[in-house]
Structures are given as structure tokens and as C-alpha cells.
Amino acid sequence: MLRSKIGGLGFYVPEKVVTNHDLTRVMDTSDEWIQERTGIVERRYAKKHEESTSTMGAKAAAIAIERAGITPQDVDFIIFATLSPDYYFPGSGVLMQRIMGLNGIGALDIRNQCSGFVYGLSIADQFVKTGMYKNVLLVGSEFHSAGLDFSTRGRNVTVIFGDGAGAVVVQPTEEDGKGILSTHLHADGEYAEKLAYINPGCHGGAHLDAEKYGYPDQEFGGAFLTKKMWEDEDYYPNMEGQAVFKMAVQKFPEVIMEALTANNLSPSDIDLLVPHQANLRISQFVQKRMGLSDDQVWNNIQKYGNTTAASVPIALCEAWEAGKVNSGDLVCLAAFGSGFTWGSALIRW
Numbered sequence: 612m613l614r615s616k617i618g619g620l621g622f623y624v625p626e627k628v629v630t631n632h633d634l635t636r637v638m639d640t641s642d643e644w645i646q647e648r649t650g651i652v653e654r655r656y657a658k659k660h661e662e663s664t665s666t667m668g669a670k671a672a673a674i675a676i677e678r679a680g681i682t683p684q685d686v687d688f689i690i691f692a693t694l695s696p697d698y699y700f701p702g703s704g705v706l707m708q709r710i711m712g713l714n715g716i717g718a719l720d721i722r723n724q725c726s727g728f729v730y731g732l733s734i735a736d737q738f739v740k741t742g743m744y745k746n747v748l749l750v751g752s753e754f755h756s757a758g759l760d761f762s763t764r765g766r767n768v769t770v771i772f773g774d775g776a777g778a779v780v781v782q783p784t785e786e787d788g789k790g791i792l793s794t795h796l797h798a799d800g801e802y803a804e805k806l807a808y809i810n811p812g813c814h815g816g817a818h819l820d821a822e823k824y825g826y827p828d829q830e831f832g833g834a835f836l837t838k839k840m841w842e843d844e845d846y847y848p849n850m851e852g853q854a855v856f857k858m859a860v861q862k863f864p865e866v867i868m869e870a871l872t873a874n875n876l877s878p879s880d881i882d883l884l885v886p887h888q889a890n891l892r893i894s895q896f897v898q899k900r901m902g903l904s905d906d907q908v909w910n911n912i913q914k915y916g917n918t919t920a921a922s923v924p925i926a927l928c929e930a931w932e933a934g935k936v937n938s939g940d941l942v943c944l945a946a947f948g949s950g951f952t953w954g955s956a957l958i959r960w
């Protein structure tokens with residue numbers, strides 16, 4: 612049976628390192644608080660006006676393409692996952708396509724936040740195993756630092772997130788038993804506002820709290836960003852941290868077990884679990900719940916923070932570069948995030 616595999620992978624993180632101590636200069640927080648609650652020590656921030664979500668994506672993509680043993684012209688479809696796009700529209704996929712000179716092929720942007728890469732991998736898998744495409748370029752990239760609230764008001768969100776990009780090329784394989792074994796995707800919109808970036812948007816937040824957000828002040832237009840939102844600086848992401856934590860530690864093990872059960876496997880068969888780097892405490896909880904050893908789980912949030920759609924491909928690529936992903940290994944990718952959305956992918960490397 613034709614399956615798809617990850618044929619090449621790459622990542623890019625900006626040069627600028629921002630430590631927890633650096634953040635204490637602009638908001639009321641501490642290295643101790645951040646490390647204790649999230650495990651994060653430092654993160655990277657992209658260079659404003661020089662870098663963007665699409666330029667970082669292009670850098671990661673170039674490495675993945677080379678390692679896949681193909682040229683950029685061999686890529687026949689692009690999937691781009693981000694929640695921090697260069698423009699509101701068009702998507703960052705076409706902007707990266709232009710940078711890379713891949714004009715003409717299809718480019719699809721997906722908005723599934725922290726699960727974006729796993730969702731994208733599932734889409735790429737369907738295209739490749741049905742024979743429609745041979746080389747699908749899948750990129751996750753985020754420029755969070757451009758849209759965070761650096762005042763004390765935003766500290767619960769801002770300290771968690773970092774910038775970066777990861778990319779893979781998904782290709783067909785006929786090697787017996789190898790490749791992407793399955794993907795499982797889930798969502799529950801009931802929790803949409805628990806971790807959300809609501810304004811600017813066409814709802815103008817009015818359906819949630821008209822008093823707070825104000826209605827559009829003109830008969831036509833004006834709903835994306837009302838005067839009141841602007842005055843209140845109400846254009847930042849917000850998160851109910853404990854609700855996210857509670858659901859994440861439930862859904863991660865569930866969706867990993869779903870993948871294992873579908874393939875008649877058990878946690879002890881996993882050679883490497885690469886969880887979305889939401890929070891080190893969440894990963895540790897999942898590891899313990901599933902009875903996995905330190906050697907079976909890859910974490911790098913300490914260095915990069917939570918890079919949302921980029922976190923799984925960055926972590927996977929780093930693990931691969933460190934020699935932790937070898938031919939025949941059972942690799943499990945799992946993600947949970949805003950939406951809420953969550954998913955897993957099981958790969959025999």
C-alpha cells in the first residue's frame with residue numbers, strides 16, 4: 612500500500628534570544644515564576660521589519676527540501692500553518708511561495724493554532740497516499756512577538772510564546788510497514804474563547820460582551836476594530852490558563868492512545884513522543900500518565916518557548932538532528948491548543 616513519509620525536515624529560529632530576565636525589564640514577572648509554571652528559560656524573537664512569518668517559513672522549508680533530496684521546483688503543493696500570518700489575507704503560504712519562486716502550484720493556509728502542524732500533516736498524508744501529489748511542503752511558522760501584550764496585563768500569555776518555523780516534505784513510500792501509519796484529528800468549539808485572539812475580527816467581540824467591546828460606530832464597516840477596542844488596547848490574545856491546562860492533560864493522552872490503539876500498539880512501543888511544546892509541565896504530566904521514560908519524550912520548550920504551529924516540526928527536527936529518530940523507530944506526534952483542537956500522528960520512520 613502506498614503510504615506517505617516525512618522525507619526531509621528543517622527548522623529556523625531567529626538569532627535574538629530573549630531570556631526570562633529580559634522580560635522582567637518590561638513587565639512584572641520573574642524567572643522563577645516562568646520556569647516553575649512553564650519550564651521556559653528563553654525564547655527567540657524575530658527581527659521586526661526584516662523577518663516575517665513567511666520569511667522564517669521559507670528558511671525552514673529550504674532546509675527540508677534539500678534534506679528530502681529534491682529541488683524547490685519538485686514541490687507540488689504547499690500547506691502553511693500559522694496563527695500569526697504576515698497579512699490578515701492573503702495567507703502566508705502564497706507569500707512564502709513567492710519568496711521561494713514556487714509560483715503556480717497550489718498553496719493552502721490552515722488555521723489550527725497549536726495543532727496546525729498535525730492537521731497539516733494529515734492533509735498532506737491524504738494528498739500523497741492517494742497519489743495526487745509527490746512532494747508536499749508543510750510549514751509551521753509563527754511571529755508571536757509582533758502581536759503580544761508586553762505590559763503586565765498580558766504577562767500570563769506573553770511569557771509563554773516564542774517565534775520560529777519548522778518544515779517537512781511529505782513524500783510517498785512503498786517501504787514495507789513504514790511511513791505515516793495514521794492521523795487522528797479532533798476539535799471542540801465550545802472552548803473557542805478559552806485561548807483566543809478575538810479582535811480585530813468581524814464579530815467585533817460584540818456577541819461576547821457588547822458593553823465591553825462596543826458596537827461598530829458606523830452604519831457600514833468599522834466592526835473589525837472599534838474605537839473602544841483601540842482605546843482599551845483590546846487587540847491582544849487572551850487565555851484562561853487553568854482551563855487550557857486541564858483540558859490539555861486530558862486530551863494529549865487520549866489522542867495518543869487513540870493512535871496507538873488504532874495500530875494495535877501500546878505506549879511501550881513508542882520510541883519517541885514529540886508533543887506540541889505547550890508547557891513543560893503539561894508534557895511532564897502526559898509522560899507520567901502514559902508511563903513513558905525521559906528517553907521516550909522530546910522537549911525543547913526550555914529554549915524556544917511555545918511556538919504554536921512551529922513547535923512540533925522544530926522539536927521533531929531537533930530530535931532528528933540529535934540522532935533520536937532513526938529508521939524503523941515509532942514516532943508519535945501529538946498536539947493540543949486553541950479551538951480547542953487536538954490531534955496525533957503515528958509514524959514508522
Ligand code: COA
Nearest residue numbers: 640641644648725766767770852853855856889890947948
Ligand atoms: N509572572 C508572574 N505572575 C504571573 C504571570 C507571570 N508571567 N502570569 C500570571 N501571573 C500571576 C497571576 O496574575 C496570578 O496572580 P494573583 O494570584 O495575584 O491573581 C497568579 O500569577 C496565578 O495566576 P494563574 O493564572 O492562576 O496561574 P497558573 O498557576 O494557572 O499558571 C499558566 C498560569 C498560564 C502558567 C498555567 O495556567 C498554564 O500553564 N496553562 C496552560 C497554558 C498553555 O499551555 N498554553 C498554551 C496552550 S497551547
